[in-house]
Amino acid sequence: MRLPDSFYSSVRAELTEALGERGLDGFLATSPADVAYLCGFFYIATERPVYLWMPRSGDPLLVIPRLDDEYAAQQQVTVETVSYFEYPGVVTAEQTLAAALAGRGARRIGVGAGVSVGAFRALSTALGETTTLETTDAVAKLRLRKLPEEIPFHEAAARICDEMLAAGRELIADALRRGAELPREDEIARHVIGYGTDRMYADYDLVVYTTKLAGGLVYAGPNSALPHGLPTRRRVRPGDTLILSLGAAVASRFVESERTFVIGEPTPEQQRYYEADREAQEVGTQAMVAGRTCAEVNKICLDVLRGHGLGDYIRHRQGHGIGLQNHEPPWVEDGDNTVLAPGMLLSSEPGVYVPGHAGYRISDTVLVEAAGPRRLTSYPRDLASTVIEEVR
DSSP states (O other): OOOOHHHHHHHHHHHHHHHHHHTOSEEEEOSHHHHHHHHOOOOOOSSSOOEEEEESSSOOEEEEEGGGHHHHHHTTOOSEEEEEOSSSOSSOHHHHHHHHHTTTTOOEEEEOTTOOHHHHHHHHHHHOTTOEEEEOOHHHHHHTSOOTTTHHHHHHHHHHHHHHHHHHHHHHHHHHHHTOOOOBHHHHHHHHHHHHHHHHHHHOSSOOOSSOSEEEEEEEGGGGGSTTOOOOSOBOOTTOEEEEEEEEEETTEEEEEEEEEEESSOOHHHHHHHHHHHHHHHHHHHTOOTTSBHHHHHHHHHHHHHHTTOGGGOOSOSEEEOSSSSSEEEEESTTOOOBOOTTOEEEEOOEEEETTTEEEEOBEEEEEETTEEEESOOOOOSGGGGEEOOOO
């Protein structure tokens, strides 16, 4: 699962240029996603800090808890590593970092905007008055566009994610064929997450991730009108609208694939909402071309729903960026004027949510390319393919 050295060399070269433009001596990564992106070390985030120093010139330095020494070696992390014993520690992680950086010319240090207030204070105290910490978008800007070495991992995750959708559908279809009790929302979620996780361990020797391998939100009937509702113990039933909102990651390169299913013959009302959302998703996906802003694409997409008279049932933007995290910039929303460029990976997931009835959402992971948008996820989107038929 480790990306080739060429990837990290390219990232290092681009970061060096970005730091020079900003007058920074280096960047201090404090989040699992940034650390993984810059040096390929994946770890479980606990109270024990991990710090990665990426200088504008000189050698990188990774500060980790000693209990992760062997794990870093197992992942073939090649940067210099210094470890501290424990948290909070007689000698803290921040003091260990400060001692290691002494004499390395670290005066103006960039940190990501997500660094916690506590970590910022601890670092400032340990590094002393001669060093200043400044928030910077240097790494965040690099992560907006995926490098060629990353794309195969996203594509592999997309295939697994589509299979998870098929596995969830089959669980319900099998129960219908057997005349058995239909599964609960939480049972479907456990099934699809387990399927995705098993696929990962079957295909890869060393499985790594920054947050999770596979995830699933499953909600049916009136519950599906809650865009981020959690699975309940409600059993799905004939006539339900069912949303499977699934995600998977290979080498922590995420995708999401979401589909709306109907159990049994769709009613005219279900057909109306489904087809409106399908049209918005298609128009919005095709609008994801280089040169447009996120805000423009979002408007093009959601205007389709408004044109169908469904503006009151819109609860969220069209989509968001995907990468080492399942939600990351840019944001396909009215307030984000980021210009789309080749290499950006986005979700396209407009939704229609009718209180008391159901929700409808179709989502694909879309790669912006010079030739136009390319869906990485490919599970069918037409209504006929998403009807789970009852056995007569």
